[in-house]
Amino acid sequence: MGTKPMEHVLSGFEIKYCSLEEILDSVLIPHFCNPFDSEGKDPSPHYLEGFWFPDESMKRVYIFVKTSSNANRQIFTKIHELFHFCQSLDIAFVKLLEKIITESTLPSDLVRRLIERSANKATAMYLIPEEHLRKKYKETRDARDLAKFYGVSQKTLEIRLEECGIMNSPHNPLDTL
Ligand SMILES: [Zn+2]
Structure with a gap:
């Protein structure tokens, strides 16, 4: 993501925070921030803390957060999801990730864990x-x-x-x- 502060990376985007619980049973959740998928099992969405997705214009991003979690956990989740969005804006990062996914023999779960770890680390550095x-x-x-x-x-x-x-x-x- 380079050295630009996250606020600069996100300027110009509209960020909408939404309750995860309100949509849990109604949509297919597209993201994988989940601590219970380490064995490759399909995790229950009820264990999710959050996820994100952009609208079609890529000018608005929705950040869904589990509102029954404690306040600090919710803050951590919001920043974590925003970092995922920043990762998606980093063309070099995305290209490298695609290369790893298509060309390496690393298990996909390991790649996912690396992405999660980098987002968690960036969140801790930010907070x-x-x-x-x-x-x-x-x-x-x-x-x-x-x-x-x-x-x-x-x-x-x-x-x-x-x-x-x-x-x-x-x-x-x-x-x-
Ligand atoms: Zn994540």
Whole structure:
């Protein structure tokens, strides 16, 4: 996606947020953001947290979010789905993905997991910017407090601390600051 902030990538597009529950039984869900499909089983749409699709003009994108999930989960899902839309706008990314799907012998499930992982990673980077996290960590070294501050799960926060080299593992802080 390059280094442009997501807001710049999305400027000019109309984004509509909708309730996932309202349409669960009425449409064929076209996207695959689902944690329960790792064994290749056809997942129940009732486990979905969200999905996205553009209208025909590609000027409006619908982001469906499971509104019965907690508020923080919904925020994470919205950003995650928006990153998928950004991925779809990145021609180089799409071409590379098509090449992997058509030419590689990688299992399709693995390719899907990589896409999901990249969207999750981008979402965590967006919600917990590294420099900001470094400053906040100096104020409070409590992962639970920081998770609450950023509105993410403690696990997501701990992974981010590790990725940024602030802690080398959740239970063994490396005070590199
Ligand atoms: Zn996804």
